[in-house]
Amino acid sequence: MLRYWTAGESHGKALIALLDGFPAGVAIDEEPINVELRRRQGGYGRGGRQRIETDTVDVRTGVWHGVTLGSPIALEVVNRDYKLERLEDLPRPRPGHGDLTGAVKYLGSIRGILERASARETAVRVAAGALCKQLLAPFGITVFGFVAEVGDQKIEPVAGTLEELKAIRDESELYGLNLERDDAIKELIDRVGKEGDTLGGIVEVQVHGLPFGLGTHAQWDRKLDGRLAQAVMAVQAIKGVEIGLGFEAARRRGSQVHDPIHYDESKKHTHTLGYERPTNNAGGLEAGMTNGQTLVIRAAKKPISTLRKPLASINLDTKEAEGASYERSDVCAISAASVIVENVVAIEIAAALVDKFGGDSLQEMQARYKLFQEMAAER
Ligand SMILES: Cc1cc2nc3c(=O)[nH]c(=O)nc-3n(C[C@H](O)[C@H](O)[C@H](O)COP(=O)(O)O)c2cc1C
Numbered sequence: 001m002l003r004y005w006t007a008g009e010s011h012g013k014a015l016i017a018l019l020d021g022f023p024a025g026v027a028i029d030e031e032p033i034n035v036e037l038r039r040r041q042g043g044y045g046r047g048g049r050q051r052i053e054t055d056t057v058d059v060r061t062g063v064w065h066g067v068t069l070g071s072p073i074a075l076e077v078v079n080r081d082y083k084l085e086r087l088e089d090l091p092r093p094r095p096g097h098g099d100l101t102g103a104v105k106y107l108g109s110i111r112g113i114l115e116r117a118s119a120r121e122t123a124v125r126v127a128a129g130a131l132c133k134q135l136l137a138p139f140g141i142t143v144f145g146f147v148a149e150v151g152d153q154k155i156e157p158v159a160g161t162l163e164e165l166k167a168i169r170d171e172s173e174l175y176g177l178n179l180e181r182d183d184a185i186k187e188l189i190d191r192v193g194k195e196g197d198t199l200g201g202i203v204e205v206q207v208h209g210l211p212f213g214l215g216t217h218a219q220w221d222r223k224l225d226g227r228l229a230q231a232v233m234a235v236q237a238i239k240g241v242e243i244g245l246g247f248e249a250a251r252r253r254g255s256q257v258h259d260p261i262h263y264d265e266s267k268k269h270t271h272t273l274g275y276e277r278p279t280n281n282a283g284g285l286e287a288g289m290t291n292g293q294t295l296v297i298r299a300a301k302k303p304i305s306t307l308r309k310p311l312a313s314i315n316l317d318t319k320e321a322e323g324a325s326y327e328r329s330d331v332c333a334i335s336a337a338s339v340i341v342e343n344v345v346a347i348e349i350a351a352a353l354v355d356k357f358g359g360d361s362l363q364e365m366q367a368r369y370k371l372f373q374e375m376a377a378e379r
């Protein structure tokens with residue numbers, strides 16, 4: 001079983017991810033992890049904090065001569081903006097944060113809540129996801145995330161191969177799939193920021209090259225759709241998750257939703273086993289199991305909660321009406337969210353792959369994967 005936890009405060013010394021159950025025999029390269037960390041720090045609309053940080057991963061345990069041992073892996077990202085010991089409490093809880101509820105629940109300070117609730121923590125979730133991608137790559141599995149909407153503005157993707165779309169996304173300052181939309185949306189972010197307000201958006205993550213049968217129909221907490229939804233919903237500021245057609249499926253008739261099944265023997269030895277679906281409205285999952293099609297998951301992110309033009313709040317000590325606290329903040333972090341969602345999805349896919357093919361070593365997983373493909377092709 002592949003599991004992970006994180007630790008660390010936003011302005012503490014460091015962030016830590018601990019992965020348990022990661023197979024032995026995977027060659028680890030830190031550079032692609034650092035590329036993901038840089039992508040997470042970027043995107044148009046980020047605030048002053050990202051000019052302070054230069055996130056890089058330190059793989060502290062579980063690797064010997066660049067190869068995983070099958071023992072727990074600790075990943076560390078150091079905070080340059082370490083100042084927690086000098087920081088004071090915030091007096092006025094910010095609507096949309098855990099400030100009020102957390103201070104009441106833990107009978108403590110707002111600072112003690114916000115430091116851990118902060119999306120700074122996602123740096124190490126991204127590092128863990130980027131590590132998991134190095135387990136997925138030998139199986140031909142690619143995870144690809146991009147920004148689909150910013151505020152009420154859609155970024156209609158251009159057509160292209162996965163490689164072409166990746167190149168467009170990596171050139172876009174918004175991480176969208178249509179460079180022609182970038183200028184207008186950057187202007188929107190600037191305008192909203194000047195007004196002291198913030199923006200959210202929608203991200204999409206696709207997983208290509210998935211085999212049949214990751215996840216199971218047999219028990220609710222092992223259904224892969226449920227696991228993905230939890231992982232994605234647990235990203236800060238994500239308020240909605242949909243798979244495939246998602247909410248739109250509810251508005252259509254069954255004949256316009258469910259994906260017909262065809263068979264093409266020439267593709268029998270690919271990851272689809274030859275079962276071709278002319279549409280993919282299910283988004284690659286049926287009954288909690290992957291069906292050989294591309295997995296498609298979308299997530300809605302609410303606008304950033306901390307507003308330069310603060311919302312009404314109170315002073316938590318005096319209970320007098322005062323505007324919410326403001327130090328500094330992002331105006332729009334949807335691009336970063338696309339990187340985070342991409343990487344938490346990668347972790348869940350890696351965990352499901354370990355469940356299906358055994359998690360002791362990459363070599364054994366690959367042998368079992370090959371055997372399964374052969375047996376399933378003859379089913
Ligand atoms: C990449 C990213 C960056 C964020 N940056 C900020 C920020 O600068 N200011 C802020 O108030 N909230 C920011 N948030 C959102 C808060 O962390 C989040 O809304 C808050 O912890 C409350 O949790 P909830 O929205 O999940 O309920 C960010 C979220 C993400 C994913």
Ligand SMILES: C=C(O[C@@H]1CC(C(=O)O)=C[C@@H](OP(=O)(O)O)[C@H]1O)C(=O)O
Pocket residue numbers: 010047048049050053117118119120123236327328329330
């Ligand atoms: C630090 C990051 O994001 C932070 C997430 C965040 C929040 O409240 O979630 C608040 C801001 O922190 P600060 O108050 O230090 O500027 C963001 O910068 C990061 O993504 O690396």
